[in-house]
Amino acid sequence: MNICIPTLKEKAYNLRKTTLEITASAQAGRIASSYSCAEILTALYYTGIMRFDPKDPVSAARDRFIMSKSHASPILYAILADCGFFDKSELDKYAKPDGILGTLLDENVPGAEILGGSLGCGFGIAAGMAFALKRERSRSMVFTLLGDGECGEGSIWETAMFVGFQRLNNLITLIDRNHISASAFIQDDFGNEPFADKWRAFGFNVVTIDGHSFVELLETLKDVRSRRSASPTVVICETVKGKGIDFVENEPFWHSKAVTQDQLEAARKSLTLLNRGDE
Amino acid sequence: MNTREAFLSELYSIAHRDNDIFFIATDLGSPSLDVFRKNLSGQFLNVGIAEQNAVLVASGIALSGKRSYVYGLAQFLVLRAFEQVRIYPAGMNLDVTLLGTSVGVANDVAGPTHHTIEDIALMRILPNMQIWSISDEYMAKAFARMSYEVKGPKYIRFDNEMLPAVYNESADFTQRIHTFGEKSDICILSCGNMLHVALAVKDVLNKKGVQVCVADTAILPLSSNEIEELSAKVIFTLEEHTLPGGLGTHVLEIISDNNLQIQVRRVGFDFSKGYYRKNGNRSQIYRDCKMDAMAVADRILREMQ
Numbered sequence: 001m002n003i004c005i006p007t008l009k010e011k012a013y014n015l016r017k018t019t020l021e022i023t024a025s026a027q028a029g030r031i032a033s034s035y036s037c038a039e040i041l042t043a044l045y046y047t048g049i050m051r052f053d054p055k056d057p058v059s060a061a062r063d064r065f066i067m068s069k070s071h072a073s074p075i076l077y078a079i080l081a082d083c084g085f086f087d088k089s090e091l092d093k094y095a096k097p098d099g100i101l102g103t104l105l106d107e108n109v110p111g112a113e114i115l116g117g118s119l120g121c122g123f124g125i126a127a128g129m130a131f132a133l134k135r136e137r138s139r140s141m142v143f144t145l146l147g148d149g150e151c152g153e154g155s156i157w158e159t160a161m162f163v164g165f166q167r168l169n170n171l172i173t174l175i176d177r178n179h180i181s182a183s184a185f186i187q188d189d190f191g192n193e194p195f196a197d198k199w200r201a202f203g204f205n206v207v208t209i210d211g212h213s214f215v216e217l218l219e220t221l222k223d224v225r226s227r228r229s230a231s232p233t234v235v236i237c238e239t240v241k242g243k244g245i246d247f248v249e250n251e252p253f254w255h256s257k258a259v260t261q262d263q264l265e266a267a268r269k270s271l272t273l274l275n276r277g278d279e
Numbered sequence: 280m281n282t283r284e285a286f287l288s289e290l291y292s293i294a295h296r297d298n299d300i301f302f303i304a305t306d307l308g309s310p311s312l313d314v315f316r317k318n319l320s321g322q323f324l325n326v327g328i329a330e331q332n333a334v335l336v337a338s339g340i341a342l343s344g345k346r347s348y349v350y351g352l353a354q355f356l357v358l359r360a361f362e363q364v365r366i367y368p369a370g371m372n373l374d375v376t377l378l379g380t381s382v383g384v385a386n387d388v389a390g391p392t393h394h395t396i397e398d399i400a401l402m403r404i405l406p407n408m409q410i411w412s413i414s415d416e417y418m419a420k421a422f423a424r425m426s427y428e429v430k431g432p433k434y435i436r437f438d439n440e441m442l443p444a445v446y447n448e449s450a451d452f453t454q455r456i457h458t459f460g461e462k463s464d465i466c467i468l469s470c471g472n473m474l475h476v477a478l479a480v481k482d483v484l485n486k487k488g489v490q491v492c493v494a495d496t497a498i499l500p501l502s503s504n505e506i507e508e509l510s511a512k513v514i515f516t517l518e519e520h521t522l523p524g525g526l527g528t529h530v531l532e533i534i535s536d537n538n539l540q541i542q543v544r545r546v547g548f549d550f551s552k553g554y555y556r557k558n559g560n561r562s563q564i565y566r567d568c569k570m571d572a573m574a575v576a577d578r579i580l581r582e583m584q
C-alpha cells in the first residue's frame with residue numbers, strides 16, 4: 001500500500017471541518033462521537049483497506065461497513081459524500097426535511113447499509129452478514145465500528161459469543177474507545193474493565209492501538225484480508241472523545257451536542273491537523 | 280400431526296431445493312429439525328439462548344440476499360427481542376420469518392414467564408409485519424410454502440398441542456379469514472388453538488338451537504372488508520391473549536375506524552390485577568378465566584337474550 005500519511009491527516013482534518021459545519025448549521029448531531037473516530041474511518045475509506053464502489057453501493061463484491069455506533073453518522077456522511085456515494089449538496093440539507101441525511105443512520109442513504117441509532121444492534125447485523133458471506137465463500141469482508149459506551153448493551157455480548165464461537169474471521173470489529181458514554185466517563189460510573197480481557201475471553205484476537213495514529217491503524221489493518229488466524233479480530237482504538245476541538249475534547253457534556261453559532265469561530269480556530277509524535 | 284412438525288418438514292423440503300434459506304434456532308429443537316441440522320448443516324445454526332442476537336444475525340443474513348427463519352419460544356422472540364424485530368425485520372422490511380412456539384398458555388404450568396399473551400398486541404403494531412396463526416396441519420404445510428413465497432417479515436404462531444384437522448389440501452390459505460358454518464348474526468372470531476374452542480362453542484350452541492358462525496383469523500392484520508363480509512350483528516372474539524391489544528382490540532379498531540354497525544364482545548385474559556399464578560393446566564386456566572367452551576357458550580346465550 002502506497003499511502004501518504006500527511007494526505008490522510010489532511011483528509012481527517014477536512015472531514016472534521018465538514019462535520020463541524022453541517023452539525024453547527026443544523027444545530028443537530030453529535031460532534032464529539034464523530035471526532036473520536038475520524039482517523040479510524042479515514043483509514044477504512046481512503047487507503048484501499050476497505051473495498052467499495054460508490055457508483056454501485058450494493059455491489060455483491062463490496063466489503064460491508066456497518067456503523068453500529070451510528071451516533072457518529074455526521075462524519076460518515078462527510079466521507080460518503082466525499083467518496084461520491086451521493087451528491088455533496090446533500091450535506092447542506094443534513095438534518096433538514098428536504099434532505100436524505102438524518103442525525104442517525106438510514107438505510108436509504110447510499111453506503112449506509114442499515115437503519116441505525118439503537119445501540120448494540122449493528123454488531124449483530126454485521127455478524128449475520130459475515131456469517132452469510134462466509135457460507136457462500138465470498139471474499140468480501142465486513143467491518144463494523146462500535147463505541148465503548150455501546151458495549152454496555154447485553155446484545156453486544158450475545159453477538160460477541162456468536163462471533164467468537166463461529167470464528168468469523170471475515171469480520172473486523174473496531175471499537176472507538178473514547179471512554180465516555182452519553183453522560184459520564186465510563187470508568188467513573190459503571191465501568192467496563194478489564195475491557196480487552198473481556199474480548200479475549202470471548203475468543204477474539206485483540207489488538208489495542210492509538211485510534212488517532214494512522215501509522216498504527218494502517219499497520220493493524222493492512223493485512224486483514226490475508227491473515228491466516230481463524231479467530232475474529234477486534235481492534236480496540238484508544239481515542240479521545242471530541243478530538244480536534246480543545247473545548248469539546250474529553251467533556252462528557254458535549255456528547256449530544258453540535259457547536260453553537262457563538263462557538264463556531266473558536267471551534268474553527270481550534271481545529272488543526274493532528275500530529276502524533278511518531279508521524 | 281403436530282403443526283410445528285408439519286411446517287418444519289415442509290420447510291426442510293424447500294430448504295433442500297434452495298440453499299439460500301437459513302434456519303436459526305435459539306436452543307430449541309424438534310424431531311424435524313434434527314433432519315434439517317443433519318442434512319442441511321450449512322443452512323442450520325443454533326445460536327443458543329440469545330434471541331436478540333438471533334434476530335440480528337437473521338437480519339444480517341437477510342440483508343445478504345438470503346431468507347432467514349428464527350425459531351424459538353414465542354414469548355422470548357417477541358418480548359426479549361422486540362426492539363431488534365421492530366427495527367430490522369419490520370422497520371427495514373426484511374425477509375425474516377419468526378417462528379414462535381408455545382403461544383398462549385401452551386406452557387401452562389410453567390407460569391407467567393412462559394405464557395405468550397401479549398404477542399399479537401406487540402407484533403400487530405409493527406410496520407410490514409404479518410401475523411400468521413396456525414390452526415391445523417394443512418395450514419401449517421401451506422404456511423411453510425407461503426412463508427417462502429411471500430416477501431417481508433412474518434411472525435408465525437405455533438401451538439404445542441396436536442390440533443385436529445379442520446381444513447384439507449384444497450383450502451385457499453392465502454385468505455386471511457376462513458369461516459365455518461352458515462353466516463349468522465353471531466360470529467365467533469378466533470385463531471390457532473382457540474379456533475378449536477370456538478368450534479366446540481358452536482357445537483354447544485347448535486345443540487341448543489342457536490346458530491353461530493365461526494371464523495378463523497389466520498392472517499392478521501384484517502381489513503374492514505373481511506369483517507363486513509361476515510355479515511354479523513355481534514362478533515365475539517375469543518383469544519388466548521390479554522384483552523388489551525389483541526384480536527378483539529384489532530376488530531374494535533376496524534369497526535370504529537370504518538363506522539361499522541357491529542357489536543363486539545371480547546373473551547380473553549383480564550390480567551389487570553396480576554398474572555395467572557395458580558399451577559393450572561391449560562383446561563384449568565380456561566375454566567378459571569371463563570374461556571372454556573361451556574363458559575363461552577353460556578356467555579353468548581346470556582348476552583343474546
